[in-house]
Each structure stands twice: as structure tokens, then as C-alpha cells.
Amino acid sequence: MNNSVVVWKEPTGTIVPKSADNAPAIANVAKNLSSRDQKQIITAFQSEAFEMMAGFVLNKALSQLKRALASLGMAFVGEMLGRADLNEDSVPTVSISDYEAITLARELGLINQTDATRLTQHLELLAHFDSLNIEDAETQEMTREEALSFLRTCVNAVLGREGDIAPAEFVSFRAELQGRTFKENDPEVITLQVAPYFFKKTTLSILLAGIKTKSGAQFEHTLGNIVVLVPALWKTLRDAEKWSIGQSYAEAVNAAISPAVLALKKALTGVRGFDYVPESLRSQTFAAAAANVISVHTAMNNFYNEPAAISALAKLGTTIPWPAFPISMSAVLAVQLGNKYGTSHAALSEAASLLDRLTNNQWEYYLNECLLGDELILQKLCWYEGPQNRWFSLVETYQLATKTIKQKTIDILIKASITKNNATLTTAARQLLNELTTK
Template structure:
């Protein structure tokens, strides 16, 4: 019986521990040309550390994006929830750096440790890039930082034979369009114990296919919606349940009767109509929040965040529930900032947003959203500044100190309300680790 084989992230390192100079590290970068290796070594020897770091990180991220694109750009768009990405999209342009790192880790293309380091390197480079001329003269990248950039990029991407998504995942994705599963099939039994991203992505494939496919592929996808949704439902977070409800609302509005029947049957089987929105207003909120996150994780974020979060704020004071998780993630990213500080000009808008939240909304975020909000939990795990901002925020906005549905979130809240930074870091790390299981 064929079953889904859950992929494992790459293990071990490529760069020898004894390699302590640019030449030794670059020499094992199999995916860099001899010319590129020479340029890296030359830049390092001339102490052009920021130039070298930017060059090698760009090479690594470009290769990572091409690896993701091997799955098909439409599929990448499905996994990222990006309706603007289609088969003709250029991966190096369409996929943001942060999206590439996060998606590659979730797919097992790179491991968790390398993903963390790449994210932090990305933030460090963005920090140096945003410095004005005077500050840039006094704040220079250190030799050790540049060497760390090179080591991480070679270990994660440039020194590997080939960073590709697992064949089992590609096969299962194809089968969703080529056969209709039965409840007793081994693939569905394995799906129930697979990592959450596998379940989330499977649902995204089914929803996207119901909108775009035709012929036999369309029929199989509709049949699999009816069979697979009940299998996944109890383990899905509200954000995914709302995505299914949103798909039903769109199908009704479009008069797509076959899709309506399949989605209605699936939602009826799980009593899921509470997640069907009354309007499609949530799409606008979700798109604006997604833009805030994109700006926050890109270059010149402190400069660009005010306009992005103001655009979100201008959409209205009442947030549709389907868009609430991503809106909170976006606002908290701005509020907490990163290891280099916050966008001061964006803080008043973020504070206005948080100040309007009701106790019910806070409880919903803490119970249903925070356990899956990797962007926010990463900040609390990795950086002192965002942790301190989080602790101050809980006090300023009278955030509840317990989460009835999550003992891990409750531990985080208790330590945060006590202003115990060490315990807060530990609780956040435990929560982040649980997301990757």
C-alpha cells in the first residue's frame, strides 16, 4: 500500500568545522562557479564584508527560489496563499526572501537551524542597507559576521548537491488531481499524523484546484474535498477552516454549482458553516495584511511600514473573522519590531489597532491564532527587543494572562506578565518547537 512519506529536513553540515576562512568555506560551495568563488574570496580579503554577504545571500536565496519553482509556480502560489502567482511568474521576483526561507523549511528543503540563521542574516543585511551615510561609516559588518553569512549560505544551499522538494510530496500532490481517495486509503491515515503544514497545504491544493482545474482533474479534486476535509477538520486551525468557508462563498457567488455541491457536502459533514463569511470583504483585509508582512520582512522595512499599516487601518474598524489571524500577525510584527528596533512612525497606527481589540478578540488570538503564528513567536524566541516590547504590550493593552485552550500559550503569558524575560524566551521556544512537530 502506498502511503504519504513525510519528508525529513536535511541533516548534518557541509562546511567542515575547521574551515575558518573564506577560501576554505567557498571551496565546498558546489553550486557556485569558480568565478563566483574567486569574487567572494577577493571581496572578503579586501574587507568588503557587506558586499560579499549580500552577494552570497542573494545567490543562496535565488537558488532556493528556483528549487521551490521546480514544484510549479502555480503550486507555490497555492502554498503561499498568493493568488497573484501563476505558472508564468518569475520565482526570483515573485517569491519574497522571507517566503522562500519559510516555505523551504516547511517543505524540508533546508533544516530549521539554517532557516533561522538565514532569516537573521536577512534582517542584519536589511539593517546595514537602511543606514544613512554617516552611520554607515561607523557601523560596519564585522569579519566574523561576514564569515557566518558565508558558512550558513554554503551549509544550507550552496554546498548541497541539490535543494529540491521531496518526491513523495510531489507525487501526493499529483494524486490529488488524478484519483479520488477513499477514507480507508493508507495515504489518508498517514495524512492524519503528518506535520501541520502538510495538512494545510493539502487543503490549499484542493481549494485552489476547485477554482482553476477542468475535466477529470476537477472531478477528482471535488471528490477529494468531500473525502479529505472530514479527515482533516478536527486538526485544522480556524484560519484554514475560514479558507474553506471563503471558498464556498466564492463558489456560490460565481455560480460554480459543482464546486458548491462538493464544498457544501464537506462543510455539512463537519458542521462547518460557522466558518462561511457573509461577504468577501475579508479578502481585502487579508491582502492588505499580507502586504504589511511582506514590507516588514523586506529591505527598508522601517521606512515602508507606516504606509502599509495605514492602508490596512483605513479598511475599517471591524475586522472580518477570516482575516483576523493574518491581520493580527501583521500588526504585531510592526508593534514588536525586530532585533534592530521598530518603525517609530508606524507605532501609533499599530497601537490604535491593538487598542480597539475586545477581550473576546484577544482570547481568540491567544487560543486559536498565536499557536500557529510563527512570525510572532519567532520574534519572542530569538530577540530581546521584541520580547521586551511584547511584555510592555501585554501590560499596556491589558491582555489576558491565560489561554484556556493552550497550556503552552498560558505559560508564555504568565512569564510575560511577570516580566520574566528568561522564562518568556523559554516558553516561546517551546511554543515554536511545537509548530515544527
């Protein structure tokens, strides 16, 4: 594999020794924590202030993870997250949600899948304790083992790793994308075609972001690489990425950026991709509202904040535009399935009304094309019994077993849902999640 397209590898191994079974032993290997922070962690743990310590160490880890992402460029981060509101002046610790930071860091190989899973689950657990009322908080406390797990995960994933955890290989390749125009038969292009999916998605995001942020020679190289790389990757791209190319074309037309229009038109014409160009920019509004639902759902006080967020999405219109369909479905189903601690009851009626509007064609599109890439929903079906049982009810209510299913593992997942077989559902969901996060 050519050095300029070497796919950065996720971190392997552990920083914390297996023998470390107390806070001082774990905190002392956290190279990215000051001695003062280490002392505070140890003191809080020894005082049995487990939730306070867990919140402190998780916040430290996530803040560092966000800064590492920001070192790649906040405008680029915004493109990767589908966040048009992010630019180079955005403050990463404020602008990027915790769930977004974990997911994007895993996709980019800054942390490995195991640590990403644990960080996500720790985030949910901390949100649960934070949402307890005073009476419940008196009787439901974080255990010593849970607090140690928080500390171990944060040190292994982020706080124990020296230097900048942003991958140097990626930074180098990103610069090359904007510093030269590749040719169809270049080894980098051939390698890119068989690279893991997140690498293709990232490359595409760099190019589309470059249309808006680059000028001069960098802008010209960006457009040249769009013409070469979009056709090379097209057959392996998921619909979400194809829609993003079509959306960029529509925006370039509206902004009268002639060179970008010509380059994107040439790329789309070569793959007959104009079906993915939205007729209007209405989809941007839907996508932004759906992204807000997901942000609220994965943050603190989610049950309280979800009703307003899902209501804003429901009020946008009676039909969801296709470009925004994948993220909108992920948002609606996240509210409907809830998490291991329950659902936001006040938000369920709005979520159900959105699901009630779906046609057979839309359900089949979601099951066959979108669920395969819906990490948030697959996590719920893989990890937690509560969301699984609510999924069983949803499958029955909307008669999903009668839909035409093309993918074998999805078919197994739906059949397991009809028989309410949690074990088989978990296995199928885990297989899909592993395929998604390792490609």
C-alpha cells in the first residue's frame, strides 16, 4: 500500500496494567493528566465520591478527544458530522457533543471500537445518574467497580496515550489531497477503492469541504480530485454519502460557484448520479433538526429535552426528503426505542406520528439501505434489553416482517424480532455493528 494512502490503524493494546485495581495505580499512568488532576481523582475516589470522579475523568477524556478532532480542522469536523454550523472558529469542547466526539474518533481510528463502546456506555450511565431526582439519588449510587471502569477506560482510550492522538498519516494524506491532482491509475486511487469505508467517507468529506474552504491551487486540486475520485468510489458508497455529493452540487449551483458546478457535474454525469441531487435544499432543514434530536438524545437530561426536539422535526412537513431520510429515521427510532433506562414518554407520540406516515417503500428502504449503516440504532439493538423489547413491539406494529428484505442478516434480525428472541437479535445486531465499524 502506498505510504500516502496508508490507512491509519486504531490504537491497540492497553495502557493500564491488568494488575492495577485501584485509583492510584490507574491514575498514575495517565500521562495526559497533570499531577494535580491525578491527585483530585485519587482523593475523590478514596472519599467514595464515585460519580463526581467519574464525571471529572470522563470530561477530561472527552475534552482531549475533541481537541484532537479539532486539530484536523473544525470545518472538516463539521462536514464529517453533517454540521453546517461548524467552522474554523468553532470551539470544539462546546460545539461537538460527547456522542459525536466518540463516534467520529472511532471512525477516524483515534480510538478503537472496544474503547468507543465503553465510552458510549459510560456516557449513558453518567447521564442516568445525573437525571435522578433527589430521592432516587439517595438510594441509587455508582459502585466502586463502575467508577474504576470509568477511570480505566478513559486512561486506556485517551488519557494514557502520549502526544497528539490525531493520526499523522491522515494529516499527511489530507494535505496531499489538496496539494496534487491524482490520476485514475495512480496506486493511491486503486488502494483507496479497497480501503475501509470510513477512509472513503473521510476522503469524500475532505473534498466536499474543500469546495467551500479552499482557494487558489488547493481549490483546483480539490476539484480535480473530485472528478477522479468520485467515479472511482461511487459503487462502494452508501446512499448517505451519495446524497452528500448531490447536496454539494445543489449548493454550488445556488452559490453560482461555476468551477465547482462543472467538476461535480462531470463526476455525477460519469456515474449517472443525478438521482442524488435534491430538487431543493429542504433536506438541509430536516437533517439539521434530526441531528439535533440525536444530540439531545445522547446528552444529559435527554428525557426532558427530547419532546421539543422531536416536535420541531415533526412540524417540518408530512414527508421526509430522501437526502435527510437516513438521519431522520435514526433520530425518530432513537426516541422510540429509548435507552436502557427507559424512554421520554412525552416524546413518544410525536415519534410515533412520524413512523405512522411511512410507506412500505420507505420502510423497505430503511431496512435494506439505512439500518446497515445506522450505528446508533444497532447499538441499542445489540446492547440493551429495554430497547430490544420496544423494537419487538415496533416490528409488530408496523408489520416489518411483511416487508421485502434483501440482506440476510437483516432478515434474521426481523425474524428474531417476531419471535421475541433477544439472544438471536443481539447476535444479528452485533454482526451488523461489527461489519459497520470495521469496514
